[in-house]
Amino acid sequence: MRTSPPDFSRARVLVVGDVMLDRYWTGPVQRISPEAPVPVVRVRADHVRAGGAANVALNVASLGARVRLIGVVGRDEAARQLDEALDGTGIAAEWIRTERLPTITKLRVLSRNQQLLRMDFEEALDVAGAFDREALRDLFEQRLADCDVVVCSDYGKGTLSDVADLIAAARAAGKPVLVDPKGTDYARYAGASLLTPNVAELEAVAGAARDEADLLGRAEALQARLGLDGLLLTRSEKGLSLLRSAQAPLHLPAVAREVFDVTGAGDTVIATLAAALAAGVELPEACRLANLAAGVVVGKLGTASVSVAELDAALHPQGLDAAVLDEPALLARVAAEREKGRRIVVTNGCFDLLHVGHVKYLEAARALGDLLIVAVNDDDSVRRLKGPSRPVNACADRMRVLAALRSVDCVVPFAEDTPARLIASVLPDVLVKGGDYRPEQIAGHDVVTASGGEVVVLDFHAGYSTTGMLERAKS
Template sequence: MNSALTSFGHARVLIVGDVMLDRYWTGPVQRISPEAPVPVVRVRADQVRAGGAANVALNVAALGARVRLLGVIGRDAAGAELRALVQARGIEAEWIESPSLPTITKLRVLSRNQQLLRLDFEESLDCTDGFDRASLRQRFAQCLADCDIVVCSDYGKGTLVDVAALIGLARAAGKPVLVDPKGTDYARYAGATLLTPNVPELEAVAGTAVDDADLLARAEALRARLGLEALLLTRSEKGMSLLRAAQPPLHLPAEAREVFDVTGAGDTVIATLAAALAAGVELPQACRLANVAAGIVVGKLGTATVSAAELEAALHHPHADTGVVDEDTLLRLVAAARARGETVVMTNGCFDVLHAGHVRYLEAARRLGDVLIVAVNDDDSVRRLKGPTRPLNTCADRMRVLAGLRSVDWVVPFSEDTPARLIGRVLPDVLVKGGDYRIEQIAGHDIVTAHGGRVVVLDFHEGYSTTRIIERARQLP
């Protein structure tokens, strides 16, 4: 599986389909409108992202594969924004401009990470003067020689009205074709390599299933009828099922630990599948990668992507989101956190007898970023620092207690007298130490600042001391 990740850079993916601009307005809700029983959102942020087939392209690019995108936009401000978003990610794009129709735009209004309203600005491209279909087919044919696999991302907006012709061109050129389908006319996808419908989409075409066995039977019948090599059925909380000719179904359980937003999850699935297959990964293994990627992306807000670092971390340590980790695991998790744009905070200490002062200090450190790493002196280094009677608690016990704190994400041991070496490997965005230290006295401060990070000294709360607790315990009768 790891070799698949390192070879994504050699994969070449061509994506054609409905591109759109996703806009997000976010802000607090503090009252109900006097004009109607609806919440009033005070908009504090306006964010735009590439959606639809463009989001598929971003997902492929995030994995490190080379991607070319072919889509239709309007001659408007939204089209210009979408162009800029795609270009900023280093994606080669072939744009077909519609002279009369707007760029498809979806505006979502959110408060406290909950979607309150969605507004769609669009007209169907499925009309004679919607766009130059011949130009799209011509550009598609020209792009085929420079790709390993084709993705048709159909959102039912009209870009793929001639999808059967595109599939025919790709198959004649010897290129596999993956389709994320829409609507009820699946006959136009005949001859594709693989389809990725979800359960409602499948049942809209094949009929409502009475149970799981019936659902898989209907999916297999559809696969055979369309002459597909495979059909990957995405089943929400039940995971995925891969159906292939003359082989038993392959069932993959859902990987998500917390579902935050399913927007764009299908884009991530087909993007990961395409990148993996283009990199030479066998289909069952590629589906496993896509399943893991889907489990990551539903934990993010809105249309989002999954990086190779996040995927690698999830594959190597699927249950190591928090808690005690070794150094190599920590580095993979930190890479995944950075890929998500998170700020990494790090502190260190013996934490021999955990007390309220420690807890308050760690809570304050956690507020400086998105994830908090606590590096803990192992038992030998504590003895060198504190004397032969310390520590009172073993390193394993101390780390386990720290890992149970809500403010702490990862706990890692170190054996040296200072954590400078470990800090040099992690390179946190914020290095924190408690007490009356000067910054230049803090181990690792020079490494962190040299790499653009900052060092923060936090005050310890008065009245709390491990030494004082030990002395008081010794005075007890």
């Protein structure tokens, strides 16, 4: 499992599909219209954003990947505003211009972050002569050599009327093709690498599912019928499910802490997926990154994108649960921290009844480096060391209390009498122990010093001990 985002800087993504201009009028509502029972919005701000396939491209660019965008626009003011919205984003946008039709525009009216009305300005692009389809195919084929992954962003407006030809051309060029589908004619997506439908879109094509097993069965059958490498089912509050031939489904639970606006979340999923694959990430890990990115973007208003810094923060959530780790997760965290040049400190103990002596000791240990890991004896280990009446508190409770301390960054259990094996795996820069020890007596001393680390003995604070606390409680 990744502990940091990949290097997106060399990733190259080609996005083709329905581009549009998202426009927002916002202002307060202070009265109801005398003409009809509708709110009157006093418009105070007018914002424009790139939407549709252009928002997919923005999401790719926000991660630092190189992206080229192909779409259809009119010769109008909306097209000029779309160009302006994309200016400075690093997106290489190339348009097929149509004389007959306007640039697709969606105007939303909002008050206090609530959408009151949406107006769509558009005409179907899939009618004969709406735009030069041959010119779009030629431009697409010319740009295939300069990309690692292709995204077809279909909003059902008609830009991708010939999507089957585009998929065939991309696959012939050895390029993976990800499709965000629309409509019920999925046969035209046959041969794509991966589709990203939501549940409603899947059921519109494959039929309503009776239950979870039936839903996944229908998704797998659709994947097989279309000859896809995989199908990523986006499931709102249930997260994502990745289905691949002859492999067990990978279910990724939703990670959003607060859902503010789901607009554009699908764009973020496919954009992050494409950028990660183009950066060399394997499909399951790319899906995990896409799931995290979706959790970030639904906490924002309107169409939005996710930065590398936000993705990195999502990989390292704050809080008690994030600090309590099993050994594989701990080793992944240590590797990530080492890449950043952090100094790793490890100490260990039972920590059965936490007292002020422990707190002062852990604060002193944390001062020796950048990341303090506390290894905790599990319950069986404590019983072997302290007797059948211990521990007083279960291992999970002891770890959670330790995780609540400001000085502690990570807490991990170990089952042996000493943490020597765990220490050999972590190889900290500093190994700390409290008490009247010589450094060479401390478990893990040999491997730490052999790897260039140091072993530090800290004094325990007099007058504090778990045994003493228990004896006083009995008296």
